[in-house]
Amino acid sequence: MSSTIDFAIDLGTTNSAIARSTHDGVEVFKNPLDLKQTLPSVVGFRRNRIIVGDKARELLGKDPENVFGGFKRKMGTTETFFVGNLSETKTPVELSAYVLRELKTFIHTGEEVASVVITIPASFDTIQSNATKKAGYEAGFEEVVLLQEPIAACLAFANKGDRAEKAGKWLVYDLGGGTFDVAIASINEQELKIVDHRGDNFLGGLDFDHRLVTDVFLKEIFRNPALAYLKKEYEERTLDFRRLYQVLLLKAEEAKKQLSVKEAVDVELEINDEDGIEEEVVITVTRDQFNECIREKLSYTLNLVEELLADNELEPSDIRQVILVGGSTYIPLVQELLQTRLKTEVNTSVDPTTAVAAGAAQYAAGKPKKVKATQEKEVSNSDQEIKARVSYPKSSMDGEEVLLLDFESNVEGYFYRIRREDGGFDTGIRNAKQKVREFLTLAPDRLNNFKVEVLNVQNVPVANNIPLIGILHGKFSIDGQPLPHDICLEVDDLEEKRTKLEVVFPKNSILPLNKTIYREVSKTIYRDGEEKLIVNVLEGDRYALPETNQTIGIIEIDPAKLDMDLVKGSDLEIRMEITESRDLHISVYLNQTDQEFDHLFNSSEKYVSTTRLEEELSLLIHKIRKDLKEKEGKEDFETAATLREYLAEAMAVEEEVALMKNTLSGDEKYHICERKRRVAQKYDQLGKHARLTKARIEYYQLKEGVETQVEESDDKTIKLRFKEIADRENEVMKGQSVYMVESHVKKLKSLNNELYINSDEGIIDLYYRVSVMDNSSFTDKKLAANFKEQGQKALERQNYKELKVIVFNLLHLLPAKKESSVWKNFKGTGIG
Amino acid sequence: MDSIIGIANQVFEIEQKLSAKGDSSGVARNVNRMKHHLEEFGYTFHNPLHEDYNDTRTDCEASIVGDFEDGNMYISKVIKPIIFKDSGGAPGIVQKAVVIVEKKA
Numbered sequence: 001m002s003s004t005i006d007f008a009i010d011l012g013t014t015n016s017a018i019a020r021s022t023h024d025g026v027e028v029f030k031n032p033l034d035l036k037q038t039l040p041s042v043v044g045f046r047r048n049r050i051i052v053g054d055k056a057r058e059l060l061g062k063d064p065e066n067v068f069g070g071f072k073r074k075m076g077t078t079e080t081f082f083v084g085n086l087s088e089t090k091t092p093v094e095l096s097a098y099v100l101r102e103l104k105t106f107i108h109t110g111e112e113v114a115s116v117v118i119t120i121p122a123s124f125d126t127i128q129s130n131a132t133k134k135a136g137y138e139a140g141f142e143e144v145v146l147l148q149e150p151i152a153a154c155l156a157f158a159n160k161g162d163r164a165e166k167a168g169k170w171l172v173y174d175l176g177g178g179t180f181d182v183a184i185a186s187i188n189e190q191e192l193k194i195v196d197h198r199g200d201n202f203l204g205g206l207d208f209d210h211r212l213v214t215d216v217f218l219k220e221i222f223r224n225p226a227l228a229y230l231k232k233e234y235e236e237r238t239l240d241f242r243r244l245y246q247v248l249l250l251k252a253e254e255a256k257k258q259l260s261v262k263e264a265v266d267v268e269l270e271i272n273d274e275d276g277i278e279e280e281v282v283i284t285v286t287r288d289q290f291n292e293c294i295r296e297k298l299s300y301t302l303n304l305v306e307e308l309l310a311d312n313e314l315e316p317s318d319i320r321q322v323i324l325v326g327g328s329t330y331i332p333l334v335q336e337l338l339q340t341r342l343k344t345e346v347n348t349s350v351d352p353t354t355a356v357a358a359g360a361a362q363y364a365a366g367k368p369k370k371v372k373a374t375q376e377k378e379v380s381n382s383d384q385e386i387k388a389r390v391s392y393p394k395s396s397m398d399g400e401e402v403l404l405l406d407f408e409s410n411v412e413g414y415f416y417r418i419r420r421e422d423g424g425f426d427t428g429i430r431n432a433k434q435k436v437r438e439f440l441t442l443a444p445d446r447l448n449n450f451k452v453e454v455l456n457v458q459n460v461p462v463a464n465n466i467p468l469i470g471i472l473h474g475k476f477s478i479d480g481q482p483l484p485h486d487i488c489l490e491v492d493d494l495e496e497k498r499t500k501l502e503v504v505f506p507k508n509s510i511l512p513l514n515k516t517i518y519r520e521v522s523k524t525i526y527r528d529g530e531e532k533l534i535v536n537v538l539e540g541d542r543y544a545l546p547e548t549n550q551t552i553g554i555i556e557i558d559p560a561k562l563d564m565d566l567v568k569g570s571d572l573e574i575r576m577e578i579t580e581s582r583d584l585h586i587s588v589y590l591n592q593t594d595q596e597f598d599h600l601f602n603s604s605e606k607y608v609s610t611t612r613l614e615e616e617l618s619l620l621i622h623k624i625r626k627d628l629k630e631k632e633g634k635e636d637f638e639t640a641a642t643l644r645e646y647l648a649e650a651m652a653v654e655e656e657v658a659l660m661k662n663t664l665s666g667d668e669k670y671h672i673c674e675r676k677r678r679v680a681q682k683y684d685q686l687g688k689h690a691r692l693t694k695a696r697i698e699y700y701q702l703k704e705g706v707e708t709q710v711e712e713s714d715d716k717t718i719k720l721r722f723k724e725i726a727d728r729e730n731e732v733m734k735g736q737s738v739y740m741v742e743s744h745v746k747k748l749k750s751l752n753n754e755l756y757i758n759s760d761e762g763i764i765d766l767y768y769r770v771s772v773m774d775n776s777s778f779t780d781k782k783l784a785a786n787f788k789e790q791g792q793k794a795l796e797r798q799n800y801k802e803l804k805v806i807v808f809n810l811l812h813l814l815p816a817k818k819e820s821s822v823w824k825n826f827k828g829t830g831i832g
Numbered sequence: 833m834d835s836i837i838g839i840a841n842q843v844f845e846i847e848q849k850l851s852a853k854g855d856s857s858g859v860a861r862n863v864n865r866m867k868h869h870l871e872e873f874g875y876t877f878h879n880p881l882h883e884d885y886n887d888t889r890t891d892c893e894a895s896i897v898g899d900f901e902d903g904n905m906y907i908s909k910v911i912k913p914i915i916f917k918d919s920g921g922a923p924g925i926v927q928k929a930v931v932i933v934e935k936k937a
Contacts, residue, residue, distance in 0.1 A: 033890045034928055046887060047902070055887045058933075062900040239898055239934075243908065246895035246932050250911055268845075270852070278852060399883065422916065422924045424891030441889055443916070444878055446923055518868060573861070589861065 005145060005367045008117040008360030009103055010152070011096060011132065013072045013201065014178040016041050017357040018103040021365030028354045028361075029106035033423040037354055039106075042069040043098045044428075045083045045090075051428035052102040070178075071095045073201055075135075076128030093135045100139035101459045114371050115143035117364040119356055122148045122183050122197040140458040142371045147363050149174070149356050150183035150194050153325045156350045156359030158187060168320040169195070171344070174356075175301065175334065176326035178204040182305050184312060184319075198308045203297060205256070205328040211293040212252040212285070213245065217267070220283045226273040227281070244271065259287045260330045291333045298333060302341050316342040327353045386411060386454045386464040395472040396442060403469060405436040405452070413457050418469075421449040429459060445474035481580060482508040489574065490536040490546045492522040492828035493743075498619065499828050500739065501549065503542040504576055514577040521592075522832030525559050525566040533557040533566065533830040534612060535574055535588050543737035547616040547680040551673075553584040553601035554609050563593045572831070608669040610657070613676065615827055617654045620680055624650060642686060649679045688738055695741040696733055702748050703729075709755045721751055760800045767791050767803055770810045778813040787813070837915055837927050840870055840877050844913045848879075875926075877913040882906060885933045891925055894933040907931045 010017045015038040019028040028037045034054065044056035044067040059067040065084030071092040080089040100118075107113060120132050129146055136144035150172040157170075167188045174181040183197035222231050233241040251267050258265045269281040309316060322338050322345070329335070329352045338346050350358065391404040403418070411432040418427045418438060425441045432454065442448045450469040453461045488501035505513050525533055534556050540549030559566075570592035577585040587598035624647045631640040653675050660668065703726075710722045725747055732744045756762035771788050778784035787810045794802040843866045850860055870876070880892060885905040891914050892907065907929075915927035 034925070044887070051887060054893060055890060058894045058896055059887065059900055062896050243897040243932055243934065246897055247909065247911065250895060250930055420890075422891075424914070424925050424928075425888055426890045427888055441891075443891070443914075443923075443925075446916075516864065516868065518865060573865070594858075 003368055005115040005117055005143070005364040005369050006361065007107075007113050007115070008119070008147070008152075008357060008364045009100060010119045010149070010354075010357040010360060011072065011099065011135075012038075012041055012176065012179075012356075013070055014041060014176050014204065015039065016099055016103055017354055018106050019354065019357040019361035020107075021361040026358045026361045028357055029103075029108065031106055032108065033419065033426055035423070037357075039099065039103060040069070041072060041096075041099050042067065043071075043090075043095050044068075045085045046428065047085055049428040049430040050098060051426075052098050055426070055428070068095055070201075076125065076131040093131050093138065096132065096135035097138035100135060100141070104139065114141060115145070115369045116141045117145045117147050117360045117367065119147050119149045119152050119360050121181065121199070122150050122194045123181075123199060124148075138458075140460050143369065145364070145367055147360050148194055149181070149325075150185055150197065151192055152356045152359035152363060153323060153350075154185045154187060154192055154359065155362050156355040157323045157347055158192065159359075159362050160349055166320045169314065169318050171305065171319045171322045171342070172325060173301075173305065173322055173329065173334075173338065174325035175328040176204050177206055177328070178202070180204060180301050180304070182301070182308055184308060184314065196308060196312050198304045200301075200304065203301070204326075207297060208256060208290075208294045208328070208331070209249055209252040211297070212256060212290060213248045215293045216285055216289055217248050217252065217269075217283060221269075221271065221281060224279065224281060226279050227271055229274045230271070255285055256290065256331070259285065259290050260332060263287050287332070294331070294333065298337055302337055305338075305342070316344055319344045321345045321347045323347045323350075323355075324352045325355045384462065385409075386414065386462055388454075388464065388466050390452075390466055390469065392440075392469055392471060394470070397473070398442070399444075400439045400441045401471055403436075403438045403440050403450070403452075405438070405466070407432065407434050407436070411454070414462070415455040415457075415459060417453045417455060418450050419453075421451065421468075425450070429455065440469070440471065442471060442473040447472050481511045483511065483513075483578075485539045486542040487513075487552070487576075487578065488538050488540070488542050488546075488549065489517060489576075489831070490534075490538060490829050491519065491831045494522060494828075494832065496739075496743065497826040499546050501538065501542050501544070501546050504537070505578065506542070511578055511580045511582070514575070516573055516575045519572055519574065520832045521566055521568055521570050521572055521590075521830055522828065523830055524568040525557075525562065525830055527559050527562050527565050529559050531827060531830065532559060532611065533572075533588075534609065535586060535831065536609070536612060536829060537576065537584060537586060543735060543740070545680055545684045545739070547620060548677055548684050550677065551608065551612075553586050553599070554612070555586055555588055555597055555599055556609055556611070557588065557590075557597055561595075561597075562590075563595060566590060566592060566830075574831075608673045610669065611827075613669075613673060614654075614657060616680075617650060617657065617676055619826075620676070620683065621647065621650050621654060624683060639687065643683075646679055646683050646686075649675070653679065691738045692736070692741060695738060695745055699729075699733065699741065699745045699748060702745065702752060706748060706752050706755065709752075709759075713755065713758075715758070718751065718755065725751065757804070763800055763804045763807060764795065767795065767807050770807060778810070779815055780813055784810060784813050836870070836873060836875055839866075840875050840915050841912055841927075843867060843870065844877055844879065848910075874918040874923075875915060876918070876923075877915045878929075879910055879913050880907050880929050880931065881910045882908075885931070890928070892929040892931045892933075894931050897932055897934045899935060900933075901935050904936050905933050906936050908934045 006021045008019050017028055017038050019026050030037055031039055039053045040057040042053065042056040042060055044051045044059055046066065056067055057069065060069050068081050071081065074092040075096065080091050081095065082089050104113065116136060118132055118136050120129055124132070132146060133144045153172050153174065154170055170185045170187055172183040172185055179199065179201050180203045181197060181199040184195040186193050186195050218234065221227050230241065251269065255265050255267050264284055264286045267283045267285060269283065270278050271281055273279050319342060322342065324346065335346050335348065387408040389406040389408065393401055411434065414432040415429050416432045416436065417429050418440065419425065422443060424443055427438060440450055448471045452466040452469065454464045456462050483505055484507065486503050486507045487505040488503050490499050491502050493500045504515055504517060521533065523531070525531055535554065536551055537553040538546060538549035539552045572591065573589040575587040584601040585598065586601065587596060589596045624643055628640055628643040628647060631643060653672055656672055706722065710719055713719065725744065728744070732740050757766065771791060775781040775784050787806050791803055791806040794806060843863060847863050850863065883906065885892065885894060885907050886903065909932035910929055912927060912930040914925060914929040916923045917926040
């Protein structure tokens with residue numbers, strides 16, 4: 001455990017932040033609800049719960065009796081805030097403590113933080129400073145060390161490494177969302193102190209948004225004759241206009257951010273005219289226009305800076321550098337004006353939104369702790385574990401669901417808080433009662449996990465037995481008919497010259513189902529040609545051969561129906577819907593020709609394509625023959641006998657199709673298709689387990705060798721290819737598809753070959769193997785002899801690059817292997 | 833990630849325009865395709881228009897027009913949708929919706 005404080009909080013007027021120093025630098029914690037690094041310093045009391053941050057800020061001004069912001073300005077005063085909903089008053093210290101407690105929840109590491117540095121404005125007197133300390137203690141910290149904000153900011157910049165070079169006076173220009181502060185700091189090797197400061201508590205980025213709306217947006221809108229009527233609505237502040245104004249304010253904030261990096265932005269608006277017809281308005285705002293809107297306000301801040309310098313008898317030239325703090329300093333004009341008027345270097349090297357928190361954390365890293373976060377606390381927490389029974393539905397179709405908490409322990413004086421894991425729901429801090437009923441808002445079509453926290457009087461979480469509440473939202477959680485088999489689409493595998501299955505709806509998916517699949521056309525389909533585009537939807541096992549599965553719907557797009565040739569690589573969309581009664585609707589849209597083909601397949605009908613049947617049989621026979629030859633070669637006569645049986649059956653089916661091709665009735669087609677399917681299934685299952693094991697062993701053995709070579713290689717492409725293979729390894733090896741495992745082995749082999757050829761040893765070895773071949777084996781004997789001679793010389797000179805070219809030339813002189821007519825004539829589906 | 837969120841926001845806006853002004857050129861198909869590709873990267877979005885609003889909804893950043901009345905508010909306009917990112921585990925919200933909220937009539 002660290003002996004220094006490490007943790008620091010920037011308790012701001014508008015926004016606050018918490019950071020921690022580690023040996024790697026400073027981490028500014030993010031709000032678990034929205035991953036922002038800042039928390040609005042606003043507290044709301046909503047009936048029996050307390051909300052802090054963004055949700056409270058939304059209600060600022062809407063519910064002034066119960067929602068409070070800007071209370072930091074009142075620290076150390078006797079002013080209190082009457083809370084209507086509680087019928088009691090809260091002090092600025094108490095309100096600040098709520099913000100500090102909320103910031104503690106940002107600490108994702110779950111550490112118990114007893115000591116903290118909290119920043120205060122340079123203007124805070126002793127009473128205000130003590131009030132801040134008190135807020136820290138009320139929030140549960142046992143040790144609070146205060147640090148002035150401009151000093152914290154200076155530390156963040158100074159620790160960037162140029163402290164010695166820039167020793168002297170620094171100007172800290174802090175322009176936030178709602179406040180402006182400027183301070184002069186004196187910095188040298190030993191000391192960093194604040195000389196003087198100025199500020200305006202009512203000037204910041206929000207004012208700039210309003211100016212952009214009134215000076216630019218509204219003027220432009222009123223110029224549009226159809227929208228001129230809004231001028232009157234503006235004057236009367238009607239509800240419609242107030243709604244529009246909020247939209248404009250949001251657009252202005254967006255535009256302001258973009259104008260920090262772009263010279264001009266287009267703001268698109270849809271505004272209703274007097275008759276309710278939507279009018280589209282596009283306003284182009286340039287940076288110059290924006291600058292004109294805010295120039296006056298910025299000039300005012302510069303006046304304050306100059307006054308501050310004059311009061312301290314300093315010239316701008318006495319300032320070594322200006323450091324920027326606060327989100328509004330991102331605006332380029334801020335930097336320009338500072339540079340022009342002060343003629344001093346402006347330092348922007350630290351993120352201005354978190355500079356104070358980051359600097360304070362750096363200070364905390366050097367500050368020894370006086371108290372320790374006691375371990376006993378955790379023990380006592382577990383001793384006093386709060387027990388509750390929970391009740392909630394595991395799934396839902398509704399937008400919200402009820403959670404019942406029945407506390408078995410006495411929870412008087414305790415609080416609870418429920419948050420959705422994705423940050424989309426937060427009850428805020430609520431008083432715990434023995435029985436709690438809470439409505440939880442669900443995100444659509446997903447598992448919603450909620451965490452229930454029980455908090456003690458200091459709002460510190462205590463141990464409880466409440467599990468993570470998981471509620472599944474969406475149709476898949478509702479009892480319905482599950483699919484008995486995978487539903488797949490048959491697609492081409494051009495590398496393997498065969499087709500494969502791509503699962504669309506996996507087994508056990510609940511009906512009804514729909515999905516759109518996006519693929520490319522794998523071969524050009526000519527209008528005057530004979531090849532069709534075949535969308536074949538099958539039911540069965542996704543890991544089996546396509547021919548073993550049952551076609552449940554097929555659309556064969558006749559080339560004559562195409563408006564033009566369908567080019568290889570063009571996109572196609574296949575939409576599939578399966579109803580609860582298992583009707584299948586397939587719709588195929590061809591992007592290139594803008595044509596749509598669709599068909600509804602009834603679950604009681606069977607679909608057989610004679611073209612596909614012929615091709616599948618031809619491929620099946622070819623594969624069985626090849627396998628048979630291999631088994632005979634290995635003298636595995638038992639398997640060979642079985643294969644011969646399958647071959648005979650497959651050939652008989654093929655013959656039947658050929659003989660009766662044009663006269664087959666629907667039932668006969670279906671019967672033949674079933675025979676083909678049965679023989680294909682038997683063949684697919686034959687020795688499947690042994691093949692899978694063999695392929696897996698081969699993969700892992702090969703991988704070991706390849707991995708070492710890849711590590712030694714400098715080739716980034718090779719490394720990337722290996723990573724791709726390794727990343728998919730788990731998925732492929734755990735699967736039951738022989739085809740997929742074998743194909744993965746093939747990829748690894750190809751990589752291995754490339755590594756071999758790219759190594760000197762590999763190319764020498766290959767040269768020797770090719771050069772011992774008789775010249776008559778090559779297509780050009782004379783040229784081969786010539787290459788061999790050149791190779792020998794290159795080898796003697798140890799010029800392996802040249803040798804590689806020669807080896808490739810020799811390999812090209814070898815006669816090409818004859819491609820089987822089955823592979824050559826592979827037609828496939830046309831879907832890649 | 834910011835660029836993908838930017839793209840998702842644009843896709844959402846196109847979808848809004850199409851539903852308001854009609855889709856005579858069949859652009860919805862391209863929009864669906866873009867949504868599909870965003871989904872491949874793990875990004876999905878949800879439009880909370882007309883849904884009930886209360887201050888437990890930390891999936892929205894609301895600008896409230898008029899008075900706030902507990903239990904009687906709804907989302908009347910959506911400037912940006914809720915964007916979820918699914919990166920293997922439980923999906924998280926990477927962008928809260930930016931919405932206008934007002935009292936139900």
